[in-house]
Amino acid sequence: MIVTRNSAAFRYHGHLASSEIDELEYASLRIFECRRGLLEQRGRLGFVRRCHGDLHLANIVLIDGRPVLFDAIEFDRNIASVDVLYDLAFVLMDLIRYGSDAAANRVLNEYLARTPEDNFDALALLPLFMSMRAAIRANVLLTRLDDQDHSKDIKKQAQAYYDLARRLICPSPPCLVAIGGLSGTGKSTLGRMLAGAIRPPPGAILLRSDVMRKMLFHVNEIDPLPVAAYHSGTAETVYQKMTSKAVRILEQGCSVIVDAVFARESERSAIRSAAGNMNCNFVGIFLTADLETRTKRVGQRSGDASDATPEVAARQETYDLGAVDWTIVDGSGPPEQTFDLSAALFASDVQPTKAWFTP
Ligand SMILES: Nc1ncnc2c1ncn2[C@@H]1O[C@H](COP(=O)(O)OP(=O)(O)O)[C@@H](O)[C@H]1O
Ligand SMILES: [Mg+2]
Missing domain, CATH: 3.40.50.300 (P-loop containing nucleotide triphosphate hydrolases)
Incomplete structure (x- = not known):
């Protein structure tokens, strides 16, 4: 389970307050339990399938003004087989991380307009999906902390993703x-x-x-x-x-x-x-x-x-x-x-x- 694996890694790195790690884990698992039925139903409806798998902004390039995706997870069918909204959540989260909330919103609205109506019934999954993506990014950055030259910058970036993971998991009322x-x-x-x-x-x-x-x-x-x-x-x-x-x-x-x-x-x-x-x-x-x-x-x-x-x-x-x-x-x-x-x-x-x- 990614949530618990993330928490274990956060504890191991030792840079983050353990009470905050507990809070994020608790909130994530709670939403996961609440949404388990919906997640399973999404699988039955065919929305869990081979996707890009690693759709953060560093894996998207604009060529002649058109976004081109690259560096997908090609080596592991399991890691790359996810809910299509979990794939989308990566790019949404990363746009928010870089202050482009308007772009994230536009991507989501355009995506919903072009994909099956069922996706409107899975929006409740976005806080968990986006938060998990942010936590994964924080973790990936923390594993690079050995590189002394960049450690301060990496720590700052990891913290920003981690703070975002915590913010996204407890959305304000709509x-x-x-x-x-x-x-x-x-x-x-x-x-x-x-x-x-x-x-x-x-x-x-x-x-x-x-x-x-x-x-x-x-x-x-x-x-x-x-x-x-x-x-x-x-x-x-x-x-x-x-x-x-x-x-x-x-x-x-x-x-x-x-x-x-x-x-x-x-x-x-x-x-x-x-x-x-x-x-x-x-x-x-x-x-x-x-x-x-x-x-x-x-x-x-x-x-x-x-x-x-x-x-x-x-x-x-x-x-x-x-x-x-x-x-x-x-x-x-x-x-x-x-x-x-x-x-x-x-x-x-x-x-x-x-x-x-x-x-
Ligand atoms: N405040 C504005 N100033 C100038 N042009 C506008 C403004 N708001 C909208 N438009 C333009 O006027 C047209 C009608 O706007 P739109 O938002 O579609 O109106 P509505 O949805 O109320 O019918 C669009 O082509 C839009 O780009
Ligand atoms: Mg109109």
């Missing part, structure tokens, strides 16, 4: 963030910017009504749907599916951002109640921007799941939004401004650093 607003107010842009900054790592899972509608009709994300796909009955189904998926993710301890127009009071109250029922922190943001700004943005947008046209954006001006009891945020300025105004609404769920990527 939160639900809802971003509403008419087309072109910048919801999806803000969602992408906020996701990597929201605790716990690796940030919030993004759920977009536009993407869920495309899934419902079994079409690709950017393929346009006919007008009939936008009648109120379908909208209701999309909001319901989005809410239940958000709950399914929150239950596993991951934060969620839901991105939809949320024009009706009933839609806004349903998602807020879902958070309330789970005793989960809720932040509701309703973006606004003048019609000229929105139509210009919608007209210039390409390669997006939204089918809204400038005409649709104009028609939305007639919507009766009812009482908006979410925080109304001006989204008409540059994306950084919308981000700053929105990030200020979070108490402790957003990391203080601006760890977001440019949209």
Whole structure:
């Protein structure tokens, strides 16, 4: 068992406080016991298979802007046969270690979008998977301590991985963030910017009504749907599916951002109640921007799941939004401004650093 082997090695090296080693081991084994059924089920479903096996950042190189993986575990089928999310956890953890929380979040969201839906039900494994990967890295570095020339630096690096292992194993409670607003107010842009900054790592899972509608009709994300796909009955189904998926993710301890127009009071109250029922922190943001700004943005947008046209954006001006009891945020300025105004609404769920990527 890797957890106990890690602890034994930490004790042997003698550089770390033994009470901390005990704590990390205890917390890891506790999660392992809680998640044993899920881990076994993942194996039965075919998610344990021959993977890269050693996917930290030093084994990924960018060639012509594309990441290329190398130095996989080729010599041992057993070590290389892992849960696919355990493989992914290595790169997520290492990106977080180097302060690229936004990149880790983007990798995870893109991975989930391209892989079977079952992975959404295994998110509860990430704290254990990422923490174990960090502990392994700490251990590998500690074994190199004999090299006197670099020992101080290596010790510092090992400590950083070890501290990360301890942080990742006890994630803070998740939160639900809802971003509403008419087309072109910048919801999806803000969602992408906020996701990597929201605790716990690796940030919030993004759920977009536009993407869920495309899934419902079994079409690709950017393929346009006919007008009939936008009648109120379908909208209701999309909001319901989005809410239940958000709950399914929150239950596993991951934060969620839901991105939809949320024009009706009933839609806004349903998602807020879902958070309330789970005793989960809720932040509701309703973006606004003048019609000229929105139509210009919608007209210039390409390669997006939204089918809204400038005409649709104009028609939305007639919507009766009812009482908006979410925080109304001006989204008409540059994306950084919308981000700053929105990030200020979070108490402790957003990391203080601006760890977001440019949209
Ligand atoms: N604050 C902003 N300033 C300038 N352009 C923006 C801003 N927010 C979004 N955009 C651009 O406008 C278009 C619409 O933004 P998007 O986030 O897709 O809006 P929504 O999801 O609310 O419909 C996109 O092409 C996006 O890049
Ligand atoms: Mg959008």
